[in-house]
Amino acid sequence: xxxxxxLSDTHLxxxxxxxxxxxxxxxDAFSEAIGIAIxxxxxxxxxxxxxxxxxxxxxxxxxxxxxxxxxxxxxNIPFYMIMGDHDRPKRDDIPASKIFDFLGVRILGxxxxxxxxHKKGSEEILIGGISNMKGLRRERLKGEYERANLQASKxxxxxxxxxxxxxxxxxxEQSEATSDELPVNFNYMAFGHIHNRMEKRIxxxxxxxxxxxxxxSTNEIDMFMRFGKSVNMVSIEGDExxxxxxxxxxxxxxxxxxxxxxxxxxxxxxxxSKNAEALTRKRGIxxxxxxxxxxxxxxxxxxxxxxxxxFIRTPIIKAQDMEKxxxxxxxxxxxxxxxxxFDGDEATGKLAYDIYRDVMDNEPDDAIKSIEQRFxxxxx
Numbered sequence: 592x593x594x595x596x597x598l599s600d601t602h603l604x605x606x607x608x609x610x611x612x613x614x615x616x617x618x619d620a621f622s623e624a625i626g627i628a629i630x631x632x633x634x635x636x637x638x639x640x641x642x643x644x645x646x647x648x649x650x651x652x653x654x655x656x657x658x659x660x661x662x663x664x665x666x667n668i669p670f671y672m673i674m675g676d677h678d679r680p681k682r683d684d685i686p687a688s689k690i691f692d693f694l695g696v697r698i699l700g701x702x703x704x705x706x707x708x709h710k711k712g713s714e715e716i717l718i719g720g721i722s723n724m725k726g727l728r729r730e731r732l733k734g735e736y737e738r739a740n741l742q743a744s745k746x747x748x749x750x751x752x753x754x755x756x757x758x759x760x761x762x763x764e765q766s767e768a769t770s771d772e773l774p775v776n777f778n779y780m781a782f783g784h785i786h787n788r789m790e791k792r793i794x795x796x797x798x799x800x801x802x803x804x805x806x807x808s809t810n811e812i813d814m815f816m817r818f819g820k821s822v823n824m825v826s827i828e829g830d831e832x833x834x835x836x837x838x839x840x841x842x843x844x845x846x847x848x849x850x851x852x853x854x855x856x857x858x859x860x861x862x863x864s865k866n867a868e869a870l871t872r873k874r875g876i877x878x879x880x881x882x883x884x885x886x887x888x889x890x891x892x893x894x895x896x897x898x899x900x901x902f903i904r905t906p907i908i909k910a911q912d913m914e915k916x917x918x919x920x921x922x923x924x925x926x927x928x929x930x931x932x933f934d935g936d937e938a939t940g941k942l943a944y945d946i947y948r949d950v951m952d953n954e955p956d957d958a959i960k961s962i963e964q965r966f967x968x969x970x971x
Contacts, residue, residue, distance in 0.1 A: 592828035593709075593716050593748060596628035596636045596837075599783035600803035602677065604652035605644035607807075608876070610902055612843075616873075617644075618655045619841040620804040624822045625659040627837050629666055631824060634711055636668060639783030639801065640675025640723060640754030648678075648687050660694045669695045669709070674722035675754040675783055699752060702728075704735040706742050716827065717742065717749035719777065723784070724755065724767055726949070727961060733772050740774030748827050749776065754783040760800070761785060764944070773798060778832045779825050787814045788821060790834060797832050799823060804839055809878050812847045844875035846901070851883045852893060863900055870900045877901040881908050 601621045606614040628636045643652055660670050672688065679701075680686050686698055699705045699720025706719040719739050724732040732755070743749040751774060758766040773780060773793060780798040788802035801823045806815055820842045824835040844866055848858040859877065863870060877897065881890055890906040897903065942965070949961040 592826060593635075593711065593714070594631065594633045595750065595825050595827075596624070596631065596633050597639065597779075597781045597799070597801045597823040597825055598624045598628075598636070598804060599639040599754075599781070599801040600641040600675070600786055600807070601638070602641055602644040602803065602805065602807055603656060604648045605805075605807065608902070608904060610876075612874075612902075613876075614651070616841075616843045617805045618652075620820065620839050621655065622659055623839050623841045624804055625662060627822055627824075627839075628668065629662060631837075632666075633668060633824070635709060635718075636663060636670050637718070637750065637752050637781050638670065638672040639752050639781045640673050641677040641783060641803075642672060642675070642688055643678040646678050646680050646684070646687065653687065653690075656688065657691060657694070660691055660696055664694045669697060671697050671699060671707075671709075671718050671720065671752065673699050673720040673752045673754055673783075674701060676723045676725055679723055698722075700735075703731070704739045704742075706739070715746070715748075717746040717777075718752070719743065719749065719774075720752040722754060729767050732767055736768065736772055736774045740776045743774060743776035747829060748778055750825075750827070751777040751780045753780065756784050757782065757798075760789060760791075770798075778827050778830070779834070781823075781825075786811050788818065788836070790823075795830060797825075797834055799834060805842055806845050809845075809847055812845050812878070815842070815845065841873075843873045844869045845878070846875055847878040847880070849880040849882065852881055852885060852890060855879050855881060856893060859894075859897060859901075863897065874899075875901045877903050879904075879906045881906055884908075 602617055603621055604614065605617050663670055674686055678687065686701070688696055689698055699707065701722050704719060704721045706717050709716050709718050719742065721735050721739065739751060755768050756766040757773065758769045770793065775794045775796045777796055780796055782798065782800050785800040786803035786807055788800060790797065790799040802820060803811065804820055804822065806812060820839045821836045822839065824837050826833045846859065846862045848855040877894070879890065879894065885908065887906050887908060891903065894903050945965065946962055
């Protein structure tokens with residue numbers, strides 16, 4: 592039997608809202624996750640991408656990572672990982688985490704699928720990995736998953752690490768793969784990129800987004816309030832795979848309230864009362880969306896009584912008579928927004944969306960190359 596800890600999207604080095612403490616929050620969550628792995632005596636740790644928030648992390652982020660993998664090395668616990676879109680190196684650079692290979696950090700599948708064998712006594716398990724494949728790399732992803740599936744068919748126990756958005760678990764237009772393309776000969780498929788935890792059994796495989804270890808966006812707050820943040824503790828014994836969710840307790844409390852001012856104030860009071868102990872350990876972060884015509888200064892004055900328990904962000908004012916102009920009510924996807932802009936001209940809207948993706952998903956030179964290919968111009 593093999594036991595492993597799956598964590599993802601740790602975004603070391605991230606600092607939100609110009610709050611210095613937010614950078615420390617991401618370090619705290621990562622260190623707690625590594626502590627969970629060590630205390631559980633796992634055979635290895637896997638990380639499914641976006642280890643760092645940037646491909647050139649600062650020295651503080653590097654040192655926090657170093658200190659934690661030193662602790663893993665002391666317990667003879669290897670650290671297997673792949674690159675997410677945030678930490679994938681640009682051009683000919685090497686991954687930042689590669690400088691710690693002497694501490695047992697192993698990066699898999701930077702440009703194509705790669706599999707290695709992890710052994711424990713007479714037992715062995717295949718660990719396969721493929722890093723984020725956006726932009727021009729995206730066309731090769733299906734073939735790489737097929738290669739992975741073929742190799743996994745030869746092993747009794749196998750784990751895949753990948754960092755991709757997969758439809759239908761994410762918006763189809765912004766996904767790099769579909770669930771039908773997943774290599775299901777793996778016992779466990781450890782995915783990153785989606786920050787809310789998700790788990791699904793596909794045939795004999797368990798497919799899971801472990802989710803981020805800290806809150807990276809206000810879009811995650813609602814799910815956080817319901818389920819918290821966590822890592823996956825995975826046990827694989829032959830054909831039997833089990834996954835246990837282990838909560839991360841160091842995550843800074845966050846609250847988003849919506850409604851008129853009175854409704855928001857009531858929601859804050861209830862949250863503060865219910866989470867008094869957690870707010871004592873770490874001040875929360877408060878986001879307010881006010882659905883009435885009122886000045887930000889008046890809202891901030893009302894919220895000032897919570898300053899000892901929250902970092903208070905500038906309120907978002909959404910007056911009732913402005914709701915019909917809210918983009919969120921006009922479109923259901925980014926692609927539809929482009930279509931809408933071009934008055935339903937499907938061909939032009941699709942072209943504009945595709946060019947947008949070229950620019951967003953690629954380095955400048957690759958984006959130009961991709962756009963030239965669309966128009967049949969430029970060099971070979």
